[in-house]
Amino acid sequence: MSKKPSKIRSSPGEVREPTPQEEDLDRAEELSTQKDVREALLDIFKDVEKGFEQQADRSDNNADYWDCYNCVLGNQQFYNGTSKIYVPIIYNAVNARKTRFVNQLFPQNGRYVEVTTGDGTLPQTEMALLEHYVRSDKLRSRVAPALAKNSDIEGQMTIQVTWETKRRHVVYKTKVKPEVEEGISDIEDVDDIEEEEVVSGGPHVTVIADSDFLVLPFTADSLEQALADGGSVTTLCRWSKAKLARKIKEGEIDTEAGENMLEEMKQQEKETERYDKQKDMVDAAGIKGDGRGKFALIYRTWTMLTIDGERRLCLTYYGGKDRVLSCKRNPYWSDRIDIISAPCDKVDGSFKGVSRVKFVTTLQYQANDACNEGMDSAAYALMPIVMTDPEKNPKVGSMVLALAAVWETSPADTQFAKFPALWKDALEIVASCKSEIFQSLSVNPAQITQAANPKSKKPNQAEIANEQQIDILTTADVVTIMEDEIFSPMLAFMLELDHQYRDKELTVREYGETGMKTNMQQIPLLSLSKLYQFRWFGVENARNAQQIQQQIGMLNVLMRIPPQLFQGFKFNAAAIMSQMVENSFGPRLGPLTFVDMRQELSFEPAEEDKVLAEGFLVPVHPQDDHMAHIQDHMLVAKHAGDPSGVIRVHIMQHLQALQMQQQMTAPGGPPQPPGGAPGGGGGGPRPGAAPGGQRPAQQPAGAIHADQMKDPMVAPRQ
Numbered sequence: 001m002s003k004k005p006s007k008i009r010s011s012p013g014e015v016r017e018p019t020p021q022e023e024d025l026d027r028a029e030e031l032s033t034q035k036d037v038r039e040a041l042l043d044i045f046k047d048v049e050k051g052f053e054q055q056a057d058r059s060d061n062n063a064d065y066w067d068c069y070n071c072v073l074g075n076q077q078f079y080n081g082t083s084k085i086y087v088p089i090i091y092n093a094v095n096a097r098k099t100r101f102v103n104q105l106f107p108q109n110g111r112y113v114e115v116t117t118g119d120g121t122l123p124q125t126e127m128a129l130l131e132h133y134v135r136s137d138k139l140r141s142r143v144a145p146a147l148a149k150n151s152d153i154e155g156q157m158t159i160q161v162t163w164e165t166k167r168r169h170v171v172y173k174t175k176v177k178p179e180v181e182e183g184i185s186d187i188e189d190v191d192d193i194e195e196e197e198v199v200s201g202g203p204h205v206t207v208i209a210d211s212d213f214l215v216l217p218f219t220a221d222s223l224e225q226a227l228a229d230g231g232s233v234t235t236l237c238r239w240s241k242a243k244l245a246r247k248i249k250e251g252e253i254d255t256e257a258g259e260n261m262l263e264e265m266k267q268q269e270k271e272t273e274r275y276d277k278q279k280d281m282v283d284a285a286g287i288k289g290d291g292r293g294k295f296a297l298i299y300r301t302w303t304m305l306t307i308d309g310e311r312r313l314c315l316t317y318y319g320g321k322d323r324v325l326s327c328k329r330n331p332y333w334s335d336r337i338d339i340i341s342a343p344c345d346k347v348d349g350s351f352k353g354v355s356r357v358k359f360v361t362t363l364q365y366q367a368n369d370a371c372n373e374g375m376d377s378a379a380y381a382l383m384p385i386v387m388t389d390p391e392k393n394p395k396v397g398s399m400v401l402a403l404a405a406v407w408e409t410s411p412a413d414t415q416f417a418k419f420p421a422l423w424k425d426a427l428e429i430v431a432s433c434k435s436e437i438f439q440s441l442s443v444n445p446a447q448i449t450q451a452a453n454p455k456s457k458k459p460n461q462a463e464i465a466n467e468q469q470i471d472i473l474t475t476a477d478v479v480t481i482m483e484d485e486i487f488s489p490m491l492a493f494m495l496e497l498d499h500q501y502r503d504k505e506l507t508v509r510e511y512g513e514t515g516m517k518t519n520m521q522q523i524p525l526l527s528l529s530k531l532y533q534f535r536w537f538g539v540e541n542a543r544n545a546q547q548i549q550q551q552i553g554m555l556n557v558l559m560r561i562p563p564q565l566f567q568g569f570k571f572n573a574a575a576i577m578s579q580m581v582e583n584s585f586g587p588r589l590g591p592l593t594f595v596d597m598r599q600e601l602s603f604e605p606a607e608e609d610k611v612l613a614e615g616f617l618v619p620v621h622p623q624d625d626h627m628a629h630i631q632d633h634m635l636v637a638k639h640a641g642d643p644s645g646v647i648r649v650h651i652m653q654h655l656q657a658l659q660m661q662q663q664m665t666a667p668g669g670p671p672q673p674p675g676g677a678p679g680g681g682g683g684g685p686r687p688g689a690a691p692g693g694q695r696p697a698q699q700p701a702g703a704i705h706a707d708q709m710k711d712p713m714v715a716p717r718q
């Protein structure tokens with residue numbers, strides 16, 4: 001096959017870029033039919049299959065770590081007695097970390113995206129579109145929690161971002177004109193039912209298990225470096241018959257190879273021996289069986305191939321040894337792969353990270369053994385031991401434990417003994433293991449309810465502050481990796497998919513600039529001609545919320561700096577105050593605090609005269625030309641009169657607005673309130689001083705102390 005040029009010469013001396021239709025046609029070309037390409041693909045599959053075999057031990061270990069999280073007793077337990085109790089220490093620790101990380105990644109104000117453009121403008125349209133995709137794909141409830149758990153249990157965070165199209169056949173009522181004979185009119189419309197196919201598409205994010213993900217070479221520093229060095233990036237897909245047939249219909253899988261695969265699936269009885277994490281998760285949920293039925297194990301591999309003398313990124317589907325289902329150029333216009341992966345804790349010399357649960361599994365097993373031994377001993381400790389002399393007590397058989405039982409024996413010959421309460425020692429061992437696991441996983445009392453100091457009834461203020469500081473540092477360390485390595489690249493790829501696949505306008509909710517209310521924005525087809533830089537703003541937003549006090553103190557300093565010290569610049573605190581208000585009250589209530597005067601109606605003097613003549617009072621816009629309005633209204637009042645007095649009131653409002661405008665533009669600035677100037681004796685804060693609360697008033701006699709009041713919304717410490 002001939003090579004498709006990256007530039008198209010349409011006429012002598014004229015070179016143009018290929019159209020999207022020509023680009024799609026080039027990327028849809030099946031390459032596995034070329035002999036040299038097929039030989040290279042078969043060699044790559046040998047390396048991929050060997051790579052999965054080499055990381056089989058890692059997959060088996062991850063299965064054990066997931067058993068620890070799912071509280072499944074396995075062959076790692078030393079004690080095998082009557083009790084079958086699992087102490088959920090790792091489960092509680094991982095869930096505590098997951099809750100903390102997800103809440104900081106997704107703050108309550110609902111703003112997750114920050115976009116920077118090459119021309120310095122704020123692209124509200126792109127921000128609204130991406131936040132719409134974040135909400136529609138349920139990243140907060142579906143993707144982020146699973147990703148946080150994978151980070152701790154498997155040591156790796158991997159997602160796949162694709163574009164999915166959904167079709168619905170919607171039925172709705174409508175009004176139609178009935179068919180009537182000629183000459184008959186004035187017939188009302190009748191109800192009818194119409195059916196319409198609604199097509200909607202958007203990015204879809206899938207969390208990939210570490211056992212289904214392979215990067216070659218193992219020592220690559222990133223996915224891009226692995227592909228550039230001649231390696232590959234592979235994910236395992238388990239497709240049912242219906243999904244495989246749909247992929248064939250969509251042209252993603254070669255028709256002949258796919259139909260042969262379907263025929264073999266009908267005859268296949270033996271399941272693959274490859275570790276399947278999803279099957280274990282289904283079993284943990286209480287559902288027995290495979291959960292998906294018969295499936296085909298597909299290898300989805302990204303690699304660089306030489307196509308017509310040019311190195312191109314290609315996507316290949318393997319159906320097993322010596323079976324290439326499809327091989328095509330990268331279907332995405334951005335020429336990026338749809339896999340985003342990062343380790344939770346980077347290890348030098350390896351792409352994949354190490355599980356955090358790995359270092360505490362033995363402590364979990366020890367806690368389980370100690371708890372089960374203690375519960376077995378507790379069963380004996382709860383039952384009394386009766387000791388008697390059989391020679392002096394020949395009627396031992398009549399000594400039965402029952403209500404109002406009569407024992408025919410001498411009390412001196414019968415004694416009661418108690419089994420040692422070994423369960424208390426066992427619980428101390430469990431508590432020790434729990435403390436060590438929480439320390440290793442950086443779970444502190446700010447994340448899970450437990451006492452900071454077991455010897456004291458209530459932690460002091462210094463202990464609480466230390467817990468909160470450790471919690472902030474630990475959380476920031478983890479969520480920063482998730483933000484920079486996973487979510488920020490995901491946002492950029494989402495917009496690239498939107499640019500390629502969306503062909504209709506989309507109505508989404510948009511948060512406007514300072515003072516603008518939330519509205520529904522019509523999103524046109526986007527163009528990537530501008531330079532965009534995307535960053536996940538959830539983590540930074542949460543940090544800003546923690547720094548509001550410092551921002552207020554800095555704002556006090558800026559407001560006291562005289563204008564002559566920053567000549568050539570103009571101080572505008574609207575953006576600072578708007579951001580602080582939005583961080584505190586959210587994007588719905590925040591914009592209502594600062595009203596954008598550009599959104600208010602401003603009328604010409606002649607239009608105001610018409611309304612005033614009807615006796616209605618017109619509000620004064622701060623940006624009006626007050627002198628021109630005053631002169632016009634005075635002329636109208638002089639010639640037409642002002643019987644209702646609304647013109648005089650309106651003129652007074654213009655005069656007050658003009659006076660306020662002159663005070664704001666005066667060299668000395670607006671008048672300072674009493675005591676607000678530096679060194680004054682008023683109640684205003686000094687420059688740079690953070691506002692502090694007043695001392696509480698003394699309560700009446702018999703009132704409960706504030707430290708003893710419990711908030712019903714806060715879980716008590718255990």
